Amino acid sequence: MSVDILVVAEQRDGVLNRATLEAVVAGQGLSKDLGLDLSVLVLGKNIGDLANDLCVGVKEVLIAEHEKVGDYTADGYCAAIKQIVAKEAPKYILFSHTYMVRDYSSKLAAALNRQLVSDCVGYKMDGESPVFVRQIFQGKIDADFTFSGDGANLVSFQVGAFNADNLDSGTSGEVRDAGVAFDEIEVRTKVLDIFEGVKQEVDLSKAERIVSVGRGIKKPENMDLMNELAAVLDAELAASRPVCDDGWLPLDRQVGSSGQTVTPSLYLAVGISGAIQHIVGMKNSGTIVAINKDPHAPIFDIADYGVVGDLFEVVPALIAAVKEIR
Amino acid sequence: MKIIVCMKQVPVQDSLLKITDDNTWVHEDELNWEINESDNYAMEAALRLKEEHGGEVVLLSMGPDRVKESIKQGLAKGVERALHINNEDFTTRDPFINAKLLAAAIKQESPDLVLTGLQADDTGFGQTGPILAEYLGLPHTSIVMEIEKSNGGIKVKRELEGGWFQSVELPLPALLSIQSGSNQLRYATIKGIMMAKKKEIKSLTLADLGLAEDEVDDSNSSLNFNRIFIPEKTKKAEIFEGDPKEIAAKLADKLKNEAKVF
Numbered sequence: 001m002s003v004d005i006l007v008v009a010e011q012r013d014g015v016l017n018r019a020t021l022e023a024v025v026a027g028q029g030l031s032k033d034l035g036l037d038l039s040v041l042v043l044g045k046n047i048g049d050l051a052n053d054l055c056v057g058v059k060e061v062l063i064a065e066h067e068k069v070g071d072y073t074a075d076g077y078c079a080a081i082k083q084i085v086a087k088e089a090p091k092y093i094l095f096s097h098t099y100m101v102r103d104y105s106s107k108l109a110a111a112l113n114r115q116l117v118s119d120c121v122g123y124k125m126d127g128e129s130p131v132f133v134r135q136i137f138q139g140k141i142d143a144d145f146t147f148s149g150d151g152a153n154l155v156s157f158q159v160g161a162f163n164a165d166n167l168d169s170g171t172s173g174e175v176r177d178a179g180v181a182f183d184e185i186e187v188r189t190k191v192l193d194i195f196e197g198v199k200q201e202v203d204l205s206k207a208e209r210i211v212s213v214g215r216g217i218k219k220p221e222n223m224d225l226m227n228e229l230a231a232v233l234d235a236e237l238a239a240s241r242p243v244c245d246d247g248w249l250p251l252d253r254q255v256g257s258s259g260q261t262v263t264p265s266l267y268l269a270v271g272i273s274g275a276i277q278h279i280v281g282m283k284n285s286g287t288i289v290a291i292n293k294d295p296h297a298p299i300f301d302i303a304d305y306g307v308v309g310d311l312f313e314v315v316p317a318l319i320a321a322v323k324e325i326r
Numbered sequence: 327m328k329i330i331v332c333m334k335q336v337p338v339q340d341s342l343l344k345i346t347d348d349n350t351w352v353h354e355d356e357l358n359w360e361i362n363e364s365d366n367y368a369m370e371a372a373l374r375l376k377e378e379h380g381g382e383v384v385l386l387s388m389g390p391d392r393v394k395e396s397i398k399q400g401l402a403k404g405v406e407r408a409l410h411i412n413n414e415d416f417t418t419r420d421p422f423i424n425a426k427l428l429a430a431a432i433k434q435e436s437p438d439l440v441l442t443g444l445q446a447d448d449t450g451f452g453q454t455g456p457i458l459a460e461y462l463g464l465p466h467t468s469i470v471m472e473i474e475k476s477n478g479g480i481k482v483k484r485e486l487e488g489g490w491f492q493s494v495e496l497p498l499p500a501l502l503s504i505q506s507g508s509n510q511l512r513y514a515t516i517k518g519i520m521m522a523k524k525k526e527i528k529s530l531t532l533a534d535l536g537l538a539e540d541e542v543d544d545s546n547s548s549l550n551f552n553r554i555f556i557p558e559k560t561k562k563a564e565i566f567e568g569d570p571k572e573i574a575a576k577l578a579d580k581l582k583n584e585a586k587v588f
């Protein structure tokens with residue numbers, strides 16, 4: 001048996017991370033475009049049911065089941081996957097670019113002496129070969145990457161780059177044990193516990209309207225202006241990560257991949273550039289408005305209304321205009 | 327504890343970027359530069375560990391001559407000394423080649439702990455830390471927010487998605503990738519700036535690192551950085567520009583009568 005395209009699944013306590021399905025969708029696309037088979041690999045403990053569930057739309061699901069990969073560690077995952085790659089010789093190894101994948105995918109590539117293109121927003125075909133696209137400069141510029149050589153090429157896709165609803169569940173695959181020799185594997189790190197951070201005092205996920213502040217605000221003193229804007233709109237105040245990091249707003253008001261996910265009917269982003277880690281937390285909002293002085297700020301790509309201008313001029317004017325009209 | 331902090335100099339965050347004619351990079355000559363954000367937090371974490379447990383913090387930066395300015399900022403904040411891999415002659419954008427160079431410099435120092443930033447804000451690979459760990463044979467963990475010493479090793483708090491965290495224990499020596507926001511950053515003091523003038527910035531050449539030119543040549547890489555471009559807009563925002571008062575009135579009207587959000 002051998003493998004062409006291998007998607008590495010992500011699970012914790014037997015629960016699949018939904019982003020895995022996005023990587024499977026990407027894999028199905030590549031499988032069609034390149035005429036290659038698609039397999040999925042699951043590592044963990046007590047993952048039998050999960051492996052069965054994953055048997056749709058793929059040729060097979062490989063499992064590597066053992067204590068040593070019971071809790072995720074970079075050591076355990078890399079060593080196990082390295083053995084599997086040596087046996088199965090996949091041409092592509094695909095991931096969804098989650099925090100877990102950030103932690104081990106490039107170590108794995110280094111251990112395999114191969115390359116990884118991380119955090120891709122998609123791929124396009126150039127004749128027979130795929131060109132992978134990833135963002136640089138925090139989403140302001142895109143870059144095309146290609147691989148030369150056949151060895152295992154590693155690619156991770158940005159969360160949200162593919163839609164899990166597009167999963168083609170046509171075929172049903174089989175589960176196969178990957179036959180990893182776990183006794184050879186040494187895990188040096190020890191996972192102690194998993195816990196939730198700051199107590200969430202505000203639940204922004206229920207907010208009707210949100211005014212969200214980014215680093216463009218420059219100084220904590222300027223938060224007053226944002227408070228005023230939020231007040232006239234009867235909105236909750238939220239922020240991008242740097243604003244919370246600096247303590248200008250409590251951590252539980254941070255929107256994004258490491259903060260809250262929100263879906264208000266109005267999301268007004270002020271002085272926020274629109275890095276992907278912020279966007280994943282708010283892109284499903286109803287009406288998105290962005291105020292930013294940089295016309296190329298990525299936030300404008302997902303906005304419905306955009307104001308290109310200095311927030312210190314635009315916001316006071318907007319406060320006045322809203323007061324008048326409400 | 328001897329700690330090495332990897333620091334990359336990147337264009338300042340608000341830079342207006344212009345793509346070069348051959349579409350391979352941005353014009354660098356008009357840019358201003360600063361220490362990569364998460365690297366600043368890595369440096370802060372290292373300085374705090376040193377202050378608590380003693381030892382030495384060594385800064386490691388690869389880049390052209392201009393990175394010395396950023397190195398000096400680190401020295402002024404309390405870093406003991408610095409290593410500078412001057413790459414005026416062999417710029418590479420392959421994270422694996424980069425890591426090979428950094429690893430060669432780190433090996434010569436045999437540190438107890440290596441800290442990197444989580445990701446560089448220019449190329450945004452987020453790969454160098456874990457690659458270095460593999461090249462150096464060190465256990466690692468990334469997206470680290472807090473570090474404390476624990477029996478013989480260290481215990482760290484790392485970030486997971488959506489406001490969750492995890493505690494992980496590692497033996498030393500180890501490598502950690504540090505996330506932004508993990509501590510309040512310090513400013514350099516006048517005294518620190520004065521003292522920095524006497525601190526050593528050791529320049530390292532390929533020969534010093536025991537590497538040959540073809541080992542760090544991008545064109546031998548199996549990963550090709552083909553071209554860069556401004557992304558196509560996927561959604562058409564209605565854009566307002568001009569007099570703030572007029573724009574504000576228009577926007578307020580749209581929000582009320584078109585989007586009906588209040």
Ligand SMILES: Cc1cc2nc3c(=O)[nH]c(=O)nc-3n(C[C@H](O)[C@H](O)[C@H](O)COP(=O)(O)OP(=O)(O)OC[C@H]3O[C@@H](n4cnc5c(N)ncnc54)[C@H](O)[C@@H]3O)c2cc1C
Nearest residue numbers: 214215216240241256257258259271272273277278293311
């Ligand atoms: C693993 C990981 C997790 C992360 N999690 C999150 C997260 O949960 N949430 C999050 O937000 N980020 C997160 N980030 C950080 C993210 O990558 C960005 O760094 C961050 O979102 C940038 O915040 P910002 O847009 O406020 O700042 P910047 O990117 O610095 O943008 C500031 C913007 O303000 C504009 N501006 C400046 N002055 C003015 C003015 N006078 N008028 C108008 N506009 C102005 C600028 O043009 C710029 O676009 C994470 C990063 C990583 C690596």
Ligand SMILES: Nc1ncnc2c1ncn2[C@@H]1O[C@H](COP(=O)(O)O)[C@@H](O)[C@H]1O
Nearest residue numbers: 332333388442443445446451452453454
């Ligand atoms: N040229 C460099 N010099 C020193 N450190 C670097 C360099 N490039 C990357 N790093 C380190 O590796 C981290 C991650 O970079 P990257 O993988 O490029 O996103 C950075 O935050 C730095 O700590």
